[in-house]
Amino acid sequence: MASQNLQSVPAELSPEELEREQAGQAYFDRIISEDSRIEPRDWMPEAYRKTLLRQISQHAHSEIIGMQPEANWITRAPSLKRKAILMAKVQDEAGHGLYLYSAAETLGQSRDKMTSDLIAGKARYSSIFNYPAISWADMGAIGWLVDGAAICNQVPLCRASYGPYGRAMVRICKEESFHQRQGFEILLELSNGTPAQKQMAQDAVNRWYAPALMMFGPPDDDSPNSKQSMAWNIKRFSNDELRSRFVGMMVEQVKVLGLTLPDKDIRFNEETKKWEHGPLDWNEFKDVLAGKGPCNAQRLERRREAHDDGAWVREAAAEYARKQAEKEYAA
């Protein structure tokens, strides 16, 4: 297995420990080769644990930061119904973050450590949430393109080899389809509205298209960890494979919207049977990931504020719980 070259067994292991490690590795390899699931208390290679912890916590942070571009529009949503829908969606994002933090915790990382890493700017999250949402049509484009890309990415993760991650993804995927449909409806209504509204919808699609495509991650030949993740059955399809599928779906859906995708190079390659798209600006992707996107500083600052502003609530709740427990003990 490809996992072996990452597995350097520390030299100081006693013979018994070494034997236990080897038995653990053999058991792990068998579970993976049977395409079964690893559960929290199973032995697992340290690199597998680290990879999952990084991926799941980044995913959780993305959901939490992802609340911001949309929450930004709750007060300005054009009707009471749309406000209610947007609030439900933002609440779902919070829920998704919590499911994923729970899954990450089973790998031995505390929730508080993950939160403090995010606030300190030490953790990464999806580059997409560092772009600004400047018009109401952006709520549509985010739902349709960004949540659409997320679904494409996440459906295969429901079968990830780590049980808690897969179970969290099943729950999330069920809820995401509402998000994508509501985004599609916002764009469809704008597209069928006045010429100015249609233009607003087209402008939003133009701005979100390329960042949404980049959500699948760097091209396969520049994605060093992908191969190992696929060998471990965490990832089921490569970045380029998923991106190509996504483009194929969007090409059809944009016709129903009466809009266009800002990419004249989209074509179906008859030989490879895959959809192809125009070049993407991977330098921009790297810059945004490195913290130089239009909203990185603002997103983190807002998250930090929310955490600090909530401190008294957490303290009060903990103190109330302590006093109640004391009373019960006395009685």
Next chain:
Amino acid sequence: MTTSPANEANEPHETPWSLWEVFVRSSRGLSHVHAGSLHAPDAAMALRNARDLYTRRNEGVSIWVVPADAISSSDPDSKGSFFESPQGKDYRHATYYTKSEGVKHL
């Protein structure tokens, strides 16, 4: 995972809320099924958080919350021997008895 002392010094000291496991009964007549976990300072808050987190779409008519550290579980390392007893006892299944095939209502 360990936190470096420098890191801890920078963070305000807060006692982490404890971990609770959540079980949801989706409708009358069915048993409570494990839905996931959450953090809360006490049982009342755990129930409220569980309602908000796991039943946003009418997924439940009843919720149990259990402190995660109150759950005892079987040792994953001894899974073979712990579950050994039923092995080779196929006669505990109806499918073991084949002579009655074709006989109605049996």
